[in-house]
Amino acid sequence: DGTNTFSGGPVPVLYDGTQTAVGGVTITLPMAQLSQVTISGRVIDADGKPIGGASVTAKGASTAADGSGSFTLPPVDVELGQSVTVSATIPVYDGSTKSGTAQVSADNEQVGGVTIRIDVEDVPEDEIDDLIDELEDDLSDDGADLADLMAEFNLAVSNLDGIAREFENYADYFNQRLRELREASCDEPDVSYALSSASSQLEMYEIGLGALPDLYAQIVAAQSDPTVTQFVTVEGEFSRVVQQEGLLQSRYAEMKANYGLWNCDEDQSEVESDDIAQTDADPDDVDVGAESGGGVEVCGDGIDNDGDNEIDECDAGCCDKNVQITVSDCGSASDDVFLAAVNGADVGVTPKGAANTFNVELAPGSHTVTITCLEDEVGGGTVCVTVIVFGTEVIGGMERNIPEGSSQTFSFTVPTGTTVMGMPNTYDGSSLKHMEQ
Numbered sequence: 001d002g003t004n005t006f007s008g009g010p011v012p013v014l015y016d017g018t019q020t021a022v023g024g025v026t027i028t029l030p031m032a033q034l035s036q037v038t039i040s041g042r043v044i045d046a047d048g049k050p051i052g053g054a055s056v057t058a059k060g061a062s063t064a065a066d067g068s069g070s071f072t073l074p075p076v077d078v079e080l081g082q083s084v085t086v087s088a089t090i091p092v093y094d095g096s097t098k099s100g101t102a103q104v105s106a107d108n109e110q111v112g113g114v115t116i117r118i119d120v121e122d123v124p125e126d127e128i129d130d131l132i133d134e135l136e137d138d139l140s141d142d143g144a145d146l147a148d149l150m151a152e153f154n155l156a157v158s159n160l161d162g163i164a165r166e167f168e169n170y171a172d173y174f175n176q177r178l179r180e181l182r183e184a185s186c187d188e189p190d191v192s193y194a195l196s197s198a199s200s201q202l203e204m205y206e207i208g209l210g211a212l213p214d215l216y217a218q219i220v221a222a223q224s225d226p227t228v229t230q231f232v233t234v235e236g237e238f239s240r241v242v243q244q245e246g247l248l249q250s251r252y253a254e255m256k257a258n259y260g261l262w263n264c265d266e267d268q269s270e271v272e273s274d275d276i277a278q279t280d281a282d283p284d285d286v287d288v289g290a291e292s293g294g295g296v297e298v299c300g301d302g303i304d305n306d307g308d309n310e311i312d313e314c315d316a317g318c319c320d321k322n323v324q325i326t327v328s329d330c331g332s333a334s335d336d337v338f339l340a341a342v343n344g345a346d347v348g349v350t351p352k353g354a355a356n357t358f359n360v361e362l363a364p365g366s367h368t369v370t371i372t373c374l375e376d377e378v379g380g381g382t383v384c385v386t387v388i389v390f391g392t393e394v395i396g397g398m399e400r401n402i403p404e405g406s407s408q409t410f411s412f413t414v415p416t417g418t419t420v421m422g423m424p425n426t427y428d429g430s431s432l433k434h435m436e437q
Contacts, residue, residue: 035077036075037077037080037110038075038109038110039076039106039111039112040070040071040114041070041086042070042071042114042115043100044116046117048335048377049168051069052066052161052240052244053065054088054116055088055089056071056087056116057073057087058087061073061076062074080106081107082105083105084103085102086114090118102114102116146219153212153215156211159208160209160244163204163205163208164205164248167202167205167248170194171252174198174255176352178259179349179374185259185264191259195259198252201248202248202252205244205248209241209242212238310357319357322389323367323389323414324360324388325340325342325347325388327340327384328354328356329354329355330384330397331378333377336352336353336375336383337349337374337376338371338402339372340356340370341369341370341372343368349374362414367414368412369385372407373402373406375404383399383402386398390415395410
């Protein structure tokens with residue numbers, strides 16, 4: 001309490017874990033209060049795709065992410081408010097590993113929503129066949145030790161995950177273009193190419209997966225003790241990649257069914273896909289955000305030609321009508337797809353996790369834009385809506401949370417008069433470059 005002081009030489013101190021006795025005076029010391037904190041979240045790549053099978057660790061606790069990239073760590077002892085580093089690691093096709101980390105503030109005993117990003121390189125297609133051949137050769141070798149077998153298994157699983165991510169890229173692009181083009185999808189070669197390419201990726205996945213059962217059996221046989229931790233890890237990963245095949249097959253079946261809804265000929269799509277591959281254009285350009293315009297935005301084609309994560313943006317010269325409506329995914333996960341409708345009529349959709357500007361000519365009066373969340377993976381869709389009328393922002397970046405399958409409507413007015421804000425009030429759109437004036 002400040003009334004006792006000590007000076008001179010060393011003073012004997014007795015400490016029993018909660019109190020300290022100094023010179024006959026007992027002093028109670030505050031102790032850090034540790035709590036059992038459970039941390040959960042997802043592991044994703046740079047494009048926001050889930051990374052299944054990643055090894056996740058924090059303060060000595062570890063687990064593996066499931067097929068959707070989700071993980072929940074066993075409880076760890078943490079002082080509330082303390083910062084905790086959560087790490088995720090995956091093996092890649094060349095035998096090395098890739099890692100990512102996230103800093104988490106343990107403010108509560110349940111900490112969720114942690115996102116760990118790992119920049120993963122897809123397996124080059126020209127190396128996949130060689131890797132499968134090497135795996136099959138290794139499977140024919142007798143007496144391989146457990147460490148080598150585990151390394152081969154992890155490499156094979158990493159290859160399969162890379163193929164699955166490439167499949168998902170083609171599937172996402174295919175679905176995006178199908179939503180935009182609808183009945184015109186059958187006439188677009190990039191749509192048929194995406195469908196055919198997804199089919200090729202699925203076939204490569206099935207071939208790669210076919211090599212795993214023998215390797216898995218060798219790993220089991222090489223372990224004298226069935227309780228070895230590695231066995232549990234391998235068993236879980238083997239089950240995951242088998243289940244992943246089923247998910248890819250289901251999604252491909254859904255793609256074909258959606259393609260058939262517009263009476264598109266799947267056999268003809270394969271012919272058109274071959275035609276694309278034989279042209280001077282690199283088939284790899286057919287992807288989400290493909291720069292088919294050579295880096296210059298092509299207004300009205302529904303593609304992010306200049307790679308800036310926006311479609312038909314005004315600063316690319318695409319705004320020649322009296323109203324521009326920009327709809328974007330402004331959430332942290334970049335995983336949402338939105339449908340925009342003006343006065344009840346659909347005008348288009350946004351790319352997944354990106355933005356689209358809809359350039360429309362409207363008569364004077366009251367109007368509505370309705371936004372529907374078509375797709376969301378994490379926590380509900382987060383949309384930002386901007387409406388510009390005659391070069392003036394009348395709805396400025398309004399943010400709303402819209403659950404998948406739900407809609408919200410925004411109202412605005414196109415003013416009347418022969419001139420509005422110094423700009424000609426005409427409606428044919430032929431001579432208006434509002435955003436450039």
